[in-house]
Amino acid sequence: QKEVEQNSGPLSVPEGAIASLNCTYSDRGSQSFFWYRQYSGKSPELIMFIYSNGDKEDGRFTAQLNKASQYVSLLIRDSQPSDSATYLCAGPMKTSYDKVIFGPGTSLSVIP
Amino acid sequence: NAGVTQTPKFQVLKTGQSMTLQCAQDMNHNSMYWYRQDPGMGLRLIYYSASEGTTDKGEVPNGYNVSRLNKREFSLRLESAAPSQTSVYFCASSDGRRGPYGYTFGSGTRLTVV
Numbered sequence: 215q216k217e218v219e220q221n222s223g224p225l226s227v228p229e230g231a232i233a234s235l236n237c238t239y240s241d242r243g244s245q246s247f248f249w250y251r252q253y254s255g256k257s258p259e260l261i262m263f264i265y266s267n268g269d270k271e272d273g274r275f276t277a278q279l280n281k282a283s284q285y286v287s288l289l290i291r292d293s294q295p296s297d298s299a300t301y302l303c304a305g306p307m308k309t310s311y312d313k314v315i316f317g318p319g320t321s322l323s324v325i326p
Numbered sequence: 327n328a329g330v331t332q333t334p335k336f337q338v339l340k341t342g343q344s345m346t347l348q349c350a351q352d353m354n355h356n357s358m359y360w361y362r363q364d365p366g367m368g369l370r371l372i373y374y375s376a377s378e379g380t381t382d383k384g385e386v387p388n389g390y391n392v393s394r395l396n397k398r399e400f401s402l403r404l405e406s407a408a409p410s411q412t413s414v415y416f417c418a419s420s421d422g423r424r425g426p427y428g429y430t431f432g433s434g435t436r437l438t439v440v
Contacts, residue, residue: 222366248428250428256433256434257416257431257432257433257434258369258416258429258431259431260428260429260430263428302368302369307371313359313371313374313384314429315371315385316361316368316369316370317368318366318367318368319368
């Protein structure tokens with residue numbers, strides 16, 4: 215099992231809807247997770263991080279972490295066409311917690 | 327506010343040629359990383375440097391070497407390029423502490439080996 219897994223998509227949602235992106239991880243010891251957004255042809259940029267069970271909200275973005283079920287999700291409310299990008303989930307590498315391992319990313323398309 | 331600067335942005339190499347990808351950061355970060363990104367594979371760690379003077383292998387180090395020249399600069403060298411090394415290469419840096427600290431990425435180098 216890969217350390218961090220994501221559904222590659224593509225995920226399509228209409229403008230104004232909630233986009234839900236999911237990620238599962240294999241290492242029960244992982245404490246913190248990151249969500250990066252990557253526009254086509256650009257580099258990844260950090261948009262959210264979460265390190266405790268429950269929800270963390272930042273504007274239209276909510277990250278959710280469920281350690282018992284080993285999944286982390288990103289909700290984007292009121293989705294905009296500018297949210298169309300690939301979203302990468304990342305967590306600490308099992309063999310070395312000061313390094314991060316990335317999932318393959320989920321492609322999101324917000325349809326006007 | 328340059329952040330992480332990578333050069334070159336694009337490069338085409340012939341099989342067997344060598345080249346060095348340059349990376350520099352101006353955020354006084356201790357840790358620096360080299361990743362490659364391939365379709366469907368996500369970002370994979372090639373090498374990293376936790377601090378000046380130290381380097382270590384990541385997930386896919388074969389065919390690469392690195393140098394942490396000083397705190398600011400971390401270079402990646404391909405000694406004998408192979409078509410399998412065609413990829414987009416990203417340099418990143420962080421403050422290296424445990425906890426929810428993310429990376430700052432450079433703009434990437436798109437490398438094609440023919």
